[in-house]
Amino acid sequence: MKKTSTRLADGRELIYYDAGDDRVRDAVDRRPLDPTVTTSEVRRDPLLGDSVAIASHRQGRIYHPPADECPLCPSSGDRLSEIPESSYDVVVFENRFPSLAGDSGRCEVVCFTSDHDASFADLTEAQAALVLEAWTDRTAELSHLPSVRQVFCFENRGAEIGVTLGHPHGQIYGYPFTTPRTALMLRSLAAHKEATGGANLFDDVLAREIADGSRVVLSSEHWVAFVPYAAHWPYEVHLYPRRRVPDLLGLDEGARTEFPQVYLELLRRFDRIFDEGNGGKDGAAEPPTPYIAAWHQAPFGPLEEFEGVNRDDFALHLELFTIRRTSGKLKFLAGSESGMNVFINDVPPETAAQRLREVASS
Numbered sequence: 001m002k003k004t005s006t007r008l009a010d011g012r013e014l015i016y017y018d019a020g021d022d023r024v025r026d027a028v029d030r031r032p033l034d035p036t037v038t039t040s041e042v043r044r045d046p047l048l049g050d051s052v053a054i055a056s057h058r059q060g061r062i063y064h065p066p067a068d069e070c071p072l073c074p075s076s077g078d079r080l081s082e083i084p085e086s087s088y089d090v091v092v093f094e095n096r097f098p099s100l101a102g103d104s105g106r107c108e109v110v111c112f113t114s115d116h117d118a119s120f121a122d123l124t125e126a127q128a129a130l131v132l133e134a135w136t137d138r139t140a141e142l143s144h145l146p147s148v149r150q151v152f153c154f155e156n157r158g159a160e161i162g163v164t165l166g167h168p169h170g171q172i173y174g175y176p177f178t179t180p181r182t183a184l185m186l187r188s189l190a191a192h193k194e195a196t197g198g199a200n201l202f203d204d205v206l207a208r209e210i211a212d213g214s215r216v217v218l219s220s221e222h223w224v225a226f227v228p229y230a231a232h233w234p235y236e237v238h239l240y241p242r243r244r245v246p247d248l249l250g251l252d253e254g255a256r257t258e259f260p261q262v263y264l265e266l267l268r269r270f271d272r273i274f275d276e277g278n279g280g281k282d283g284a285a286e287p288p289t290p291y292i293a294a295w296h297q298a299p300f301g302p303l304e305e306f307e308g309v310n311r312d313d314f315a316l317h318l319e320l321f322t323i324r325r326t327s328g329k330l331k332f333l334a335g336s337e338s339g340m341n342v343f344i345n346d347v348p349p350e351t352a353a354q355r356l357r358e359v360a361s362s
């Protein structure tokens with residue numbers, strides 16, 4: 001893998017990740033961009049104790065551009081995009097409309113391929129391996145920024161999730177604090193350690209799922225994927241490396257090598273979940289399954305607010321879920337979910353796991 005770092009016309013950083021070691025990336029961004037002015041502010045809610053990023057500049061961002069104006073395609077001729085080169089393998093750059101910036105963290109965009117019409121599930125294993133290298137490298141780089149406490153690599157896929165650009169891409173958020181969901185997990189981890197005299201909650205959950213088996217979706221030498229016992233979403237899968245590591249940097253060679261195959265298989269199964277449905281409204285072909293893929297990694301820095309828990313106790317894992325509950329119907333976060341944070345899930349986790357095993361590719 002070769003990494004080449006450059007700057008866009010407005011000073012934002014852009015990094016090429018190339019499979020070939022001999023790639024030369026020297027194209028210059030010729031757009032007349034003004035230096036980016038971002039005004040992101042993190043405000044703390046006094047009642048809930050959580051934080052909200054107020055980012056008013058995002059209102060001006062590009063919304064569903066036509067394919068020939070895609071800012072994530074490579075530049076060609078006079079059509080200048082965010083990527084100055086005429087082709088790329090994987091590229092990462094600072095978001096022009098970040099939710100978090102400066103002292104409040106950092107937001108990056110990851111383009112998985114230069115092919116506008118592909119999706120992650122269409123990538124080859126070699127391409128997916130390069131994306132994993134980029135995620136891992138960005139996690140390491142962002143962890144060195146003083147404003148970043150936790151690194152979150154994720155993909156929103158599908159217009160139903162609110163994706164405004166069709167080009168296959170994900171994002172990386174560097175948060176200036178430990179996120180509420182991670183804090184909840186760390187508290188559960190601390191309580192379990194205390195109650196059991198030192199057992200690790202992640203290890204126990206994974207062992208229980210493997211022993212039970214009814215919710216296991218996929219199991220390989222280095223990875224296990226299952227629908228959690230109390231899944232929040234209609235179709236939700238958690239993917240864990242068998243050997244617990246706190247972040248992407250900790251993955252060993254075996255897990256790293258096997259990841260593309262396992263993850264691509266999971267994504268392809270997600271695209272088949274609703275295949276036997278009604279074909280969507282008016283019999284039209286249904287758009288591909290919308291999903292969110294979210295990497296959970298340990299925060300960086302000391303965790304003294306979570307008594308007795310170390311970084312190494314955390315288990316890196318990926319949570320993959322769709323907001324579609326059945327053909328043509330979305331799960332909305334309505335009164336109970338949005339108002340009270342209590343999820344109502346119409347699909348029993350065991351049924352979801354059964355469906356995700358049925359649609360295996362072989």
Ligand SMILES: [Zn+2]
Nearest residue numbers: 070073116167
């Ligand atoms: Zn594109």
